[in-house]
Amino acid sequence: MEVKIGVQHAPREIVLESSQPAEEVESAVAAALAGKSQLLSLEDEHGRKVLVPADRLAYVEIGEPAGRKVGFGAL
Template sequence: MEVKIGVQHAPREIIIESAQTAEEVEKAVSEALTGTGKLLSLTDEHGKRVLVPADRLAYVEIGEPATRRVGFGAQL
């Protein structure tokens, strides 16, 4: 699933492909914003961890799970 993270005072957003579910990402964001944790911590599909200070979050966009397409078929 694609997750886009906007960071205050940063010119670009952070985009990761995560193996976590939408509910897990939402829970991590909620915990970071309510003060339970000082960092938003997400893991991408390769096992790399992305840490963002909670007080610098501008937005988090949680996409739908991506389906992998195989082949060269034309979409009509």
């Protein structure tokens, strides 16, 4: 699913495709905003981690699960 993260004082948002379920992403965001964690840590579909300081979060948009992509490309 697509996750967009807005960061304070940054001109662009962070966009990643995550294989984590929406509930897991939402609980990670809630823990970061509640002060239980100082970093929001999410993993993209390639296994890379994205770390954002919790006090710099502006917004997090959790999209729908990504459908199958159509086109000519490497799988």
